[in-house]
Amino acid sequence: MNSFILPDIAAQTAPQSTALEWVGMCGIALPLQLNGQRLSAVADAGVSLDDPQARGIHMSRLYVALERLESTELTPANLRTLLQVFLDSHAGLSKAAYVSVRFQHLLKRPALISPLAGWKQYPIEIHARRVNGMFHVELFVQIAYSSTCPCSAALARQLIQERFIARFGTTAHLDHSQIVEWLGTSEGIVATPHSQRSFARIKVRLAQETAVFPLPGLIDRLEAALGTAVQTAVKRADEQAFALANGQNPMFCEDAARRLHSALSGAEGLQAFHLRVEHAESLHAHDAVAESQWRW
Structure with missing residues (x-):
């Protein structure tokens, strides 16, 4: 049996005395549970290294602590507890802890007219941090939609x-x-406006009392404000209804940004938000972009 004590290099004194804001790991594969779904996610986890003399942190402690997310519903409260575990395992070394998860959230969306329905995936990111006893959690979601140019x-x-x-x-x-x-002929309708697939990228900071992540409700609110969210399963009647929606909702990127800003301003449970819309131009080789924020 080996009688040697395994070396702990991280416990040695740092060759240079400098505190670090964030030290940890990125791209950790992790299963999650959210809104009844079993998700395949990627996590980043880290803490600050406030002791300038310490060589490093204990990354394995962060990795092991992440396991508690596998068997429980992902909620702000559970993330708060996880970050406290990060800090408890680095007592004397760290005053701040961070975790973020990224995944594709699936929602089943009905067709506009027909009884069809299909699954749509939404890129989601959740960022949580605990600094000097204060806890903050932010939610990112991306919405794809169609935009018809008013001009x-x-x-x-x-x-x-x-x-x-x-x-x-x-x-x-x-x-x-x-x-x-x-x-009804091509001679009559000699020209049609150009439309493009567009993206709204929304970041919201949730209120401290938020108990669950409001993903379905937030996504519904954003898509309703835009009026032309991309579809899943469609029949010809649905495609015609989508053409009608595009014709009745022409919008520049500025229009889309203002619609979303208004929709988010009326949402409960938000402390702040930042939004960015990108219209992938079908006329130009470049994209049209607009941003807005509130208390960010």
Whole structure:
């Protein structure tokens, strides 16, 4: 049997006396439970190294502590407890603790008209920190939606008007059926506005009393504000309804940002938020971007 004591290099004095704000691990594979779902997540965990003489922290203690998230529902309270465990295991070394998890959250979304439904995944990040006894938790979610350019829509309507005049002139009495037929042809609708897949990236800081992560409700609120969230399973009736929604909701990136800002301003349980919308232009080779925030 080996009688040697295993060396603990981390317990040695640091060659340079400097405190560090964050030391830990990134990209830890971790199963989670949230809203009845079993999720495959990636976690980052760390603490501050406030003792400038200490060589390092005890990373294995952080790794082992993360196991408590495997069998319990992910809640702000459980993250608060986890961070306290981080600090207790680094007494005398650390005054601040941090953890973040990233995963894809699945929600089943109904079609607009038909009885179909399908699953949509939303990129989620949850960041929690405990510093000097204060606990903060922040939630990030990304929403994909369609945006129709208002300028393009106006230009397309003008071309249709010009084509109508060229076809029917200034005749006082027009044949109703002939016009209806003409409107259903490519000759009639000679131009269509351009739309693009767009993304809203939302960060919110939750109130201290928040008991559960409000993901479904928050996502519903954001998608309702935009009006044109991307769909899952669709039939032709759903595609037509989506075309109608795009036609009735043309928006620049500035419009989308203002809609989301208004929706978040009326949400309960938020201490602050930051939002960024990106319209992946189908006209230009660059993207259009707008940002807004409240108390961030």
